[in-house]
Amino acid sequence: MRDETVEINRAEERLDRKTVTRHVPLSVLSALVAACGLVWIVRAATRGEFTVGDVAAFLAAVAGVQSALGGAIADATAAYHSLLLFGHYLDVSSGESDLPKPAEPRQLPALHRGIRLEDLWFRSRDDGPWVLRGVTLTIPFGRSLALVGLNGAGKSTLVKLLCRMYDPTKGRITWDGVDVRDVEAADLRDRISAVFQDFTCYDLTVAENIAIGDLKSIGDEKEIRAAAEEAGIHPDVVKLPRGYRTMLSRIFYQEDESGGYEQGVTLSGGQWQRIALARALIRSGRDLLILDEPSSGLDAAAEQEVHEQLRRYRANSTSVLISHRLGTVRHADSIAVIQNGSVTEEGTHHELMDRRGEYARLFDLQASDYVDSTTS
Ligand SMILES: Nc1ncnc2c1ncn2[C@@H]1O[C@H](COP(=O)(O)OP(=O)(O)OP(=O)(O)O)[C@@H](O)[C@H]1O
Ligand SMILES: [Mg+2]
Numbered sequence: 001m002r003d004e005t006v007e008i009n010r011a012e013e014r015l016d017r018k019t020v021t022r023h024v025p026l027s028v029l030s031a032l033v034a035a036c037g038l039v040w041i042v043r044a045a046t047r048g049e050f051t052v053g054d055v056a057a058f059l060a061a062v063a064g065v066q067s068a069l070g071g072a073i074a075d076a077t078a079a080y081h082s083l084l085l086f087g088h089y090l091d092v093s094s095g096e097s098d099l100p101k102p103a104e105p106r107q108l109p110a111l112h113r114g115i116r117l118e119d120l121w122f123r124s125r126d127d128g129p130w131v132l133r134g135v136t137l138t139i140p141f142g143r144s145l146a147l148v149g150l151n152g153a154g155k156s157t158l159v160k161l162l163c164r165m166y167d168p169t170k171g172r173i174t175w176d177g178v179d180v181r182d183v184e185a186a187d188l189r190d191r192i193s194a195v196f197q198d199f200t201c202y203d204l205t206v207a208e209n210i211a212i213g214d215l216k217s218i219g220d221e222k223e224i225r226a227a228a229e230e231a232g233i234h235p236d237v238v239k240l241p242r243g244y245r246t247m248l249s250r251i252f253y254q255e256d257e258s259g260g261y262e263q264g265v266t267l268s269g270g271q272w273q274r275i276a277l278a279r280a281l282i283r284s285g286r287d288l289l290i291l292d293e294p295s296s297g298l299d300a301a302a303e304q305e306v307h308e309q310l311r312r313y314r315a316n317s318t319s320v321l322i323s324h325r326l327g328t329v330r331h332a333d334s335i336a337v338i339q340n341g342s343v344t345e346e347g348t349h350h351e352l353m354d355r356r357g358e359y360a361r362l363f364d365l366q367a368s369d370y371v372d373s374t375t376s
Contacts, residue, residue: 121170146332193283199276203249213279231278
């Protein structure tokens with residue numbers, strides 16, 4: 001980073017030098033032209049060819065032309081600057097995805113049987129460490145799968161592969177038997193609703209922040225409100241100065257009733273997390289719901305309430321839940337323990353507790369914390 005900063009500083013210095021070397025001769029030239037004009041008109045006036053009024057008008061005209069020329073150059077510079085930035089915008093917005101495109105994309109059928117992860121291996125660089133090492137898992141249609149494991153075990157990577165943010169290095173993911181690499185990534189993502197662990201907080205209004213999950217609902221206040229209620233953020237939103245129209249930003253201002261501008265507001269971490277949850281829930285009717293740590297920032301009461309709500313929401317829908325709070329994953333139809341990029345245990349809560357393996361160890365560890373604090 002220091003090397004980059006030094007390089008940027010050097011580039012700025014080169015630019016400053018260039019500006020000075022071009023500005024100084026231009027200013028000198030402009031002063032010379034004005035001085036020559038002044039000498040010429042004063043000498044002509046002394047010969048009686050011009051009146052004092054003519055001299056004054058001439059000086060004003062020279063100053064006017066110079067300032068107009070200066071203004072035109074400044075505008076041209078600003079336009080050039082804006083076009084440079086716009087060029088970057090076009091580069092970013094028209095950039096092709098780095099995922100390989102299928103030669104003949106297949107239609108993705110509505111999910112009926114389930115999703116299979118078949119011997120998935122993943123690493124981000126050819127010489128990097130393996131993040132996933134041969135993960136094989138099934139997410140049957142209409143069932144919920146929970147992933148648990150320590151930090152860095154590979155859980156979020158797994159859901160990123162499910163959404164095709166990256167392709168696996170080896171192995172494949174099938175959706176009712178169709179390899180997801182054979183369909184357009186946009187078609188696949190259209191079938192998925194997700195809350196990511198590193199969700200985005202947009203500098204937009206509350207309503208827009210929620211509706212961005214499903215752009216069709218952008219003007220549909222009823223739908224936005226229903227999603228906010230499901231995510232438990234509605235009571236907080238109505239307390240904001242402009243309800244759902246409140247700008248959630250400290251950078252952008254919004255117009256107030258008197259026609260002036262007022263600063264937006266920011267939310268707490270847990271409130272933002274509920275907004276992210278509402279953004280996923282507004283995409284109702286999708287085939288797969290992914291929840292990566294949807295409640296890590298919520299207080300105990302809110303977490304309980306959100307998980308109750310999500311349990312009802314997830315009943316009969318296909319879902320993947322990642323959470324470190326094992327109390328919230330115990331109701332999943334199946335729980336997979338990921339350790340160092342591999343599935344080491346899989347089963348229901350009771351099966352895994354009976355097995356006395358890693359899941360039981362982590363569960364007892366968390367439970368003992370609560371028990372200790374109530375007995376001591
Ligand atoms: N895009 C990436 N490039 C390089 N390494 C990555 C990338 N994504 C994840 N990793 C690495 O993969 C490993 C697994 O990360 P991942 O986010 O999947 O863990 P996790 O199980 O979700 O952990 P947590 O419980 O902390 O959320 C980490 O060591 C991480 O550094
Ligand atoms: Mg994670």
